[in-house]
Amino acid sequence: MSCVEFIIPSFKVTMTANKVLILLVMLAAATHAHENKCDATQNTSLCSVSPGGSVYIQVMTNASGHQVLCKKQLPLGPINVFILKREKLTIQYEPFRDRTEFFINNGTFKISNMERNDSGHYIIEAFDPDGVLVRNVKVHLDVQGKY
Ligand SMILES: *[C@@H]1O[C@H](CO)[C@@H](O)[C@H](O)[C@H]1NC(C)=O
Ligand SMILES: *[C@@H]1O[C@H](CO)[C@@H](O)[C@H](O)[C@H]1NC(C)=O
Numbered sequence: 001m002s003c004v005e006f007i008i009p010s011f012k013v014t015m016t017a018n019k020v021l022i023l024l025v026m027l028a029a030a031t032h033a034h035e036n037k038c039d040a041t042q043n044t045s046l047c048s049v050s051p052g053g054s055v056y057i058q059v060m061t062n063a064s065g066h067q068v069l070c071k072k073q074l075p076l077g078p079i080n081v082f083i084l085k086r087e088k089l090t091i092q093y094e095p096f097r098d099r100t101e102f103f104i105n106n107g108t109f110k111i112s113n114m115e116r117n118d119s120g121h122y123i124i125e126a127f128d129p130d131g132v133l134v135r136n137v138k139v140h141l142d143v144q145g146k147y
């Protein structure tokens, strides 16, 4: 395994490339503690957010003309969170009202003021103008941290 050495003024740390990557990810996360971007163009993704922060979840590059449905997996089954239809966003799940936006031009939605109880599994489905399912992604939101 390759090793990288860091010389820090008073002491010297040796770590594996893996740990360096984790450190870089942590630094990146710390820099954007309140503005988390999450790429959900893959079918499954994990987004970590700090309480009070915002999360941007990009579902596709352009959602114009598309219908997008977001559901949250609850113990009794999935519940509708929002639906984007004819370029209009309708929030169906009360806790997300007044803090959810959908930017159609870049297929990204933003949820502000994240709380720990927003953690969980979400299912996002997108249909093109012909009604064909073009995205079916699962996003695991993890809201925790010291904020
Ligand atoms: C999370 O908790 C807050 C405050 O207790 C409450 O207002 C909100 O509706 C809850 N959200 C969910 C998703 O249950
Ligand atoms: C998104 O797609 C629509 C319809 O195809 C197009 O008119 C618009 O210019 C696109 N927007 C961007 C930002 O690419």
Ligand SMILES: *[C@@H]1O[C@H](CO)[C@@H](O)[C@H](O)[C@H]1NC(C)=O
Binding pocket: 056, 058, 103, 106, 108
């Ligand atoms: C999408 O557009 C919004 C509003 O202009 C912007 O805040 C956000 O950063 C954009 N996201 C991406 C992934 O380009």
Ligand SMILES: *[C@@H]1O[C@H](CO)[C@@H](O)[C@H](O)[C@H]1NC(C)=O
Binding pocket: 043, 133, 134, 135, 136
């Ligand atoms: C991702 O989802 C799309 C649409 O449901 C599907 O066509 C594709 O095969 C999936 N890709 C992977 C890697 O599972």
